[in-house]
Amino acid sequence: MSALAGIRICDFTGQLAGAGATKWLASFGAEVIRIEDPVRQGRWDILRGLDPFVDDRRGIDMGGGFNNHNTDKRGITLNLRTDKGKELLAELVKRSDVVTENFAAGVLESWGFGYERLKELKRDIIYVSNCGFGHRGPYNRFKTWGPIVQAVSGLTFASGLPDQPPAGWGYSYMDHTGGYYMAMAILLALIHRKRTGEGQWVDLACTDAALTLHGPALLDWTVNGRSARGPGKPNSNRNQWPVMSPHGIYPCSGDDEWVAIACRDDADWRKFAAVVDLPWCRDAQYASLDGRAADQDRLDEFVGAWTRERSKFDVQSALRDARVPVAAVLRPQERIDVDPSTGDFGLWPTVTHTKMGRVRVDGQPVHFSRTDWKIERGAPCLSEHTEEVLTSLLGLSRDDVAALRAEGAI
Amino acid sequence: MSVLNGMRVLELSNERIAFAGKLLGDMGADVVLIEPPGGDPARSYPPFLDDQPGEDRSLYWWHYNTSKRGVVLDLDDARDRERFVALVRSADVLLEAESPQRLKSLGLDYDTLKTLKPDLIHVAVTPFGCNDPKSALPATDLTVLAGGGPVWSCGYDDHSLPPVRGGGNQAYHLASHFAVMSTLTAILYRLDSGEGQFIDVSMHAAANVTTEAASYGWLVAKQTVQRQTGRHAAVGPSSETQTLCDDGRYVNTGVPPRTPTEFARQYAWLKELDLVDAFPEAVFLEMGANWEGPFDLSQIGRDDTITAVFGAGREALKVLAGTLSAYDFFVGCQQRGLPVGVIYAPDEAYEDPHFKARGFQVELTHDDLGRTFRYPGAPYQLPASPWQLSRRAPKLGEHDDEIFGGG
Numbered sequence: 001m002s003a004l005a006g007i008r009i010c011d012f013t014g015q016l017a018g019a020g021a022t023k024w025l026a027s028f029g030a031e032v033i034r035i036e037d038p039v040r041q042g043r044w045d046i047l048r049g050l051d052p053f054v055d056d057r058r059g060i061d062m063g064g065g066f067n068n069h070n071t072d073k074r075g076i077t078l079n080l081r082t083d084k085g086k087e088l089l090a091e092l093v094k095r096s097d098v099v100t101e102n103f104a105a106g107v108l109e110s111w112g113f114g115y116e117r118l119k120e121l122k123r124d125i126i127y128v129s130n131c132g133f134g135h136r137g138p139y140n141r142f143k144t145w146g147p148i149v150q151a152v153s154g155l156t157f158a159s160g161l162p163d164q165p166p167a168g169w170g171y172s173y174m175d176h177t178g179g180y181y182m183a184m185a186i187l188l189a190l191i192h193r194k195r196t197g198e199g200q201w202v203d204l205a206c207t208d209a210a211l212t213l214h215g216p217a218l219l220d221w222t223v224n225g226r227s228a229r230g231p232g233k234p235n236s237n238r239n240q241w242p243v244m245s246p247h248g249i250y251p252c253s254g255d256d257e258w259v260a261i262a263c264r265d266d267a268d269w270r271k272f273a274a275v276v277d278l279p280w281c282r283d284a285q286y287a288s289l290d291g292r293a294a295d296q297d298r299l300d301e302f303v304g305a306w307t308r309e310r311s312k313f314d315v316q317s318a319l320r321d322a323r324v325p326v327a328a329v330l331r332p333q334e335r336i337d338v339d340p341s342t343g344d345f346g347l348w349p350t351v352t353h354t355k356m357g358r359v360r361v362d363g364q365p366v367h368f369s370r371t372d373w374k375i376e377r378g379a380p381c382l383s384e385h386t387e388e389v390l391t392s393l394l395g396l397s398r399d400d401v402a403a404l405r406a407e408g409a410i
Numbered sequence: 411m412s413v414l415n416g417m418r419v420l421e422l423s424n425e426r427i428a429f430a431g432k433l434l435g436d437m438g439a440d441v442v443l444i445e446p447p448g449g450d451p452a453r454s455y456p457p458f459l460d461d462q463p464g465e466d467r468s469l470y471w472w473h474y475n476t477s478k479r480g481v482v483l484d485l486d487d488a489r490d491r492e493r494f495v496a497l498v499r500s501a502d503v504l505l506e507a508e509s510p511q512r513l514k515s516l517g518l519d520y521d522t523l524k525t526l527k528p529d530l531i532h533v534a535v536t537p538f539g540c541n542d543p544k545s546a547l548p549a550t551d552l553t554v555l556a557g558g559g560p561v562w563s564c565g566y567d568d569h570s571l572p573p574v575r576g577g578g579n580q581a582y583h584l585a586s587h588f589a590v591m592s593t594l595t596a597i598l599y600r601l602d603s604g605e606g607q608f609i610d611v612s613m614h615a616a617a618n619v620t621t622e623a624a625s626y627g628w629l630v631a632k633q634t635v636q637r638q639t640g641r642h643a644a645v646g647p648s649s650e651t652q653t654l655c656d657d658g659r660y661v662n663t664g665v666p667p668r669t670p671t672e673f674a675r676q677y678a679w680l681k682e683l684d685l686v687d688a689f690p691e692a693v694f695l696e697m698g699a700n701w702e703g704p705f706d707l708s709q710i711g712r713d714d715t716i717t718a719v720f721g722a723g724r725e726a727l728k729v730l731a732g733t734l735s736a737y738d739f740f741v742g743c744q745q746r747g748l749p750v751g752v753i754y755a756p757d758e759a760y761e762d763p764h765f766k767a768r769g770f771q772v773e774l775t776h777d778d779l780g781r782t783f784r785y786p787g788a789p790y791q792l793p794a795s796p797w798q799l800s801r802r803a804p805k806l807g808e809h810d811d812e813i814f815g816g817g
Contacts, residue, residue, distance in 0.1 A: 003599040016622065028595050052623070052631035064630035065623060139764040143749040147641065147651065151662040151751030152740075154759045156640065158577035159564060165652055165660055166753055167574040170563030170635070170643035171622035180587040185790040187594035188437060192413045192795040194601050200794035207759075208770060209789040214578050214756035215473035220457040221757035222784035223469055229755040236577035239552065241470050242455045249556065249572040256569050260556030264548070325548040327557030329573055332628035332635070335559055335618055341538050347615050348629060360629040365615030366592050367539075369520075370607035371599055 002029020003371035007190065010089075010096035011035065011073065013182075014045030016172060017146070017206060018102030018130055019069035020179025021186065026072040027364055027373035033092070033389055034070065034380060038077035038410060042382050044103075054356045061355050061381040068361045068379075071351050075380025076389045077410055080111045084409035089113065091394050093121040097193075098186055102130040102178075105140045115201040124199035126189040130182045134205030144206070146172025153210030154228070158217070162232045177213070178206035216241055238296065245292035246272075249329060250304045252312040258329040259312040261303065261319065265289060271322040276306050353378025386410055412438030413795040417502045417597070421478065423450040424507035426613065427535050428474035429579075430586035431505060434593065435477030436788075436797050442497065442813060443478040446485070449806040459779075465805075466778070472803045476774065476785070480804025481813050485516055493814060494518065499527050502600075503593055507535040507585075510545050520608040529606040531596045535585050539612035549613070554581035558617025563624045563635060563643035573637055578756075584616040652753070653728050659736035660753040667723035667748060668707060673698030675746040676726050689729050694722035760786070774799045 007030040011022045026032040036042035041060050043049065052064035079085040093099060099118055101108050108114065108129070118125045129135060132144025147168070150156045156168035185202045193199055211218075220226045228234060239247045239262070246269075247262045263269045266289055273281035280302045285291040292299055307315050312328035319326035328334075335342055342348065346367075348360045356378060364373045390396045390410070404410045415438040421431040423445045435441035454463070455470035483490040495518075498504060504523065506513070513519045520532045536545035537554060555561050555575050565573040592609045600606055618625065624643060627633040635643035640652040640662065652660050667676050677686075677695040686692045698705065698719035709716040727750075731739050736752045743750035759765060770787035788797035 001603075003595050007598075024591060024595075052627045052633055054630055064626055068626040068629070133764060134768060137764045137768045139744070142744040143747070144751070145664070145749060147662050148664055148749050148751035151753045152759060152762075154754050154756030155576065155578070156662065156751075156753050157755050159574055160577075161566075161571060161574060164566060164571070165654070166640050167565050168640040168652075168662075168753075169560075169576050170565065170637045170641070171624060172642070173560075173576065173580070173620065176620045176622065177583075177587065180591060181789050183591050184433070184587070184594060185792065187591065187598060188413045188790075188792055188795070190598055191594065191601070192792065194598070195413075196411075196794075198794050200792055202790055202792050204790050205768065208765070208768060208787070211756065211759055211765060211770060212786050212789045213580065213583055215786055216455075216457060216470045217578070217756045218760050218786045219469035219473055219783070221760060223459060224457060224461060226457070227755055227757045229758070234577055236575050237552075237572060239550075241457065242451075244550070247552065249552075249561065249575065251572065258556075258561075258572055260552050260561065260575070262550040262552045264550065268548075320547055323548055325550045325553045327549075327553035329556045329561050330559065331562055332559065332621075332624050333632070335557070336625065336628050339557075341542050341544060341612075341614060342618055344542065345539050345612055345615050347618060362619040362625055362629075363615075364588075365612050365619055366588055367610045368592070368596065368607050369609070370605060371596075 001371050003368065004028040004030040007031065007098070008096045009033065010092050010099045012099070012101035012103065012108065013130070014102065015047060016065070016069050016175035017178040018100065018182065019045070020176060021130070021182035022073065022100055023069055023071060024183040024364065025186065027375050028371065032073040033385075034073045034075045035089070036075060036077050036382060038079050038383060039081070042077070048382070054359060057355070064359070066379050067351070067353055067356060067359055070379035071361055071375045072377050073380055074385035074389060075383065076386040077383040079409050082407075082409045084404060084407065086112060088390070088394065088409070090121050093118055093125065095393060096122065096125070097190065098126040098128065100128050100182070100186065102182070104143060105129075105131050105133070105135040119199065122199075124193055124197060126186065126193060126199045127201040128182060128186050128189065128204060129201070130178060130204040130206065132206050134208065135203045146175040149174040149178070149206045149210055153207045154214050155210055158214065158228065158234055159236050160234055161237065162235050174206050174210050178204075178209055181209040243289065243293050245289060245296055246299050246303050248300055248303070250300070250307040252307050252315060253310060257312045259307055259315045260327045260329060262325040264325065268324050272319065272324045275318050275322045275324070278302070278306065349375040351376055351378040354381050354384060383410070411795065412798060413792065414439035418442065418500055419503040419505055420444060420497055420501045422506040422508060425450070425452045425474075426507040426582050426585050427505055427589055428452065428586075429583055430589040430593075431478055432474055432476055433586065433590045434503070436799060438795070438798070438800075441478040442809070443475060443480045443804060444483050444494070445480060445806060447482055453806070473785070475803035477798070477800045478804055479809040479813065480807065481810050482807040485518065491516065491518065495526060497813075498523055498530065501527065501530065502597070503531045503533065505533045505589060505593070510536055510540045524606065527606070529600055529604055531593060531600065531606045531609065533589050533593055533609045533611060535589055535611045535613065537612070538614045540610045542612075551575075551579050551581040554613045554617055558614045559621040559624055560617055563621060563637055565637040566639045569637070581613060581617060584620055585611060585613040588616050649724070653731040655731045655736040655739050656733055657735040661731055661736045661739050662751040662753060663727045663731070664749040664751065666720070666727060667698070668720070669705060670699055670701040672747060673701070673719065673723060676723060679730065679742065679746060680726060683730070683733060685729060685733060689726065691718070691722035691725055694718045695726060698723065772799060774802055776802050778805070
């Protein structure tokens with residue numbers, strides 16, 4: 001049994017910020033129908049043709065990221081420049097529960113499918129739009145992608161070391177997380193509709209969602225007037241709320257190998273000191289958290305000198321045995337193919353893609369006892385399900401579909 | 411009336427899931443936060459009101475526990491366990507992050523609870539999932555992000571510097587996001603079927619699937635990305651994207667100009683600011699502005715003129731940034747169609763006119779202090795069923811009488 005069986009999504013999303021949201025819904029059994037532009041061959045979603053690739057083949061059906069984010073969705077093409085294409089979309093909206101998109105603000109409306117029109121087509125439709133700055137507000141015409149959202153919302157700034165430029169996030173953390181908020185918004189709106197019969201438009205802005213991820217820092221500003229900007233700030237490998245010490249990412253033997261260690265309190269410190277057992281561990285100043293916190297730069301040097309002589313896995317295992325919070329900084333290969341905890345969790349399901357064949361993808365980091373997720377089918381090739389959807393859902397004949405194709409409507 | 415009005419969520423207090431409880435409470439759920447005697451340790455986390463530590467002064471606590479009521483229960487005590495069981499009978503969702511064997515040893519695991527409340531949705535958040543013995547080991551935000559993948563991708567071009575943990579408790583937020591997505595999915599199913607279930611959320615797994623191409627680059631093509639300063643980790647080095655502006659703030663310069671229109675706007679902007687003479691490559695921008703036909707980016711590095719025009723566009727961004735404040739550079743570029751971002755501290759973003767206009771600054775009154783404070787606003791706005799901070803964070807045991815009837 002699927003948790004979301006019977007829910008149909010008319011899905012214009014792409015990239016990751018949108019596609020990630022409908023991937024969650026599809027993996028729990030919602031019927032997600034992805035609509036793409038036949039003229040531009042779906043290239044609005046640039047991931048369609050971007051690396052990584054499974055082999056030497058290239059093209060709009062071969063993008064590895066696209067496959068990862070669009071599992072278990074069906075894909076159709078509609079040419080919304082044509083009246084016929086618009087009619088087909090209208091019919092599809094009438095049969096859908098949710099319309100989703102993450103275009104720049106105003107794009108769907110410019111095609112004649114703004115919220116008012118969607119509501120005319122389906123009284124209780126749920127429309128969730130997701131763009132960087134939202135549809136309202138002075139920056140609603142500004143363009144973003146993940147790194148821009150992260151810059152403007154404080155996430156980039158809050159990740160870094162003292163006397164260095166911002167390190168930021170080495171990927172689009174807010175494309176993932178914007179997708180999570182979009183999924184929550186869709187689910188919330190579905191629950192509301194089930195309880196009241198009412199639809200609505202959720203104007204999601206990725207930057208709003210991102211700014212909520214700094215709560216304590218924002219209250220430190222609004223209540224105490226303290227900015228996160230200042231000399232020596234930030235140092236995000238340390239912990240200020242609460243203070244922990246030592247707390248950092250330390251070098252290990254080998255090339256670019258690191259280990260993270262966090263002593264939460266004096267009890268952790270005593271366990272750590274017992275493992276390391278060097279003269280500096282017995283420094284009276286270090287017996288208390290305040291003492292360690294007051295001398296963190298020097299303490300970090302001591303810790304780093306100790307870790308540098310050891311492999312990250314040796315440090316991890318010694319400190320784990322002592323029950324001190326520790327983690328080797330894992331490379332992709334190590335956490336996917338070596339660390340058994342991800343494979344044992346079933347985190348990397350293999351899907352079947354029509355052209356790529358069998359490919360491993362990101363799974364969901366949860367398991368439901370009754371209605372667990374399933375990720376089985378690869379992303380749709382361009383227009384792969386146009387005929388299937390138009391005949392089964394809209395009741396067209398194969399000849400109708402052939403005629404529509406001939407006139408360039410699909 | 412908000413979405414989750416009338417639904418009760420029990421939260422066994424734990425910093426890893428506090429944000430999940432807040433997200434559900436802010437959407438109308440009756441979240442009952444259950445703390446042990448003495449209270450949750452996060453009550454003593456800085457920062458503090460007026461920088462003075464003390465009871466109910468932790469701003470950390472304030473933030474993560476809005477829209478919740480609070481009770482104290484000692485689950486090691488038989489009478490309190492009975493009270494807990496009574497609460498479970500009245501609840502729709504149990505949200506907890508206990509060590510995996512803890513509830514079982516108390517006779518309060520899902521198998522027992524479902525006999526008392528068959529349609530309960532029980533969400534358990536653990537470091538590695540409830541069946542992995544490593545979930546009993548201590549873990550923090552740092553260790554989850556380091557072992558789970560995000561840290562590998564974040565940091566600097568200079569690999570003698572350590573990789574960096576992204577700031578702001580993001581491992582806890584990740585766990586909470588998946589806990590909430592799971593809860594809402596299970597609620598929808600329950601509304602149809604009447605059935606509850608147990609949900610196992612792994613923090614380590616959540617981090618692993620929130621690393622973009624670091625994971626799928628390996629899964630698809632066995633590629634390993636390498637961290638770079640302020641931009642995407644990549645298999646091979648890419649061009650820098652951060653530039654220092656005249657006011658000492660950085661900007662992310664995003665994608666440089668690539669079309670004749672963009673070159674023309676950039677050239678005009680240089681002229682406006684009287685910078686053309688100081689920038690000899692401006693002549694290439696002018697060529698780009700007057701380009702006939704498509705500007706073929708695939709010829710960068712092959713065709714000398716195309717390479718020079720593209721390079722001039724990139725360099726011009728630096729020249730402009732060096733002359734302008736980060737904010738003026740950001741707005742100026744965006745008004746000219748270039749996706750650029752000012753790198754704000756969180757508090758600077760909070761005061762930005764755009765976020766203000768969207769209503770992100772929300773006030774909440776602390777009746778006990780007789781003061782009103784500005785809080786962060788909604789992550790999403792559902793006009794028919796609004797997000798709302800319905801109450802300040804609870805004091806320890808504040809709602810014991812209200813919830814247990816004074817008994």
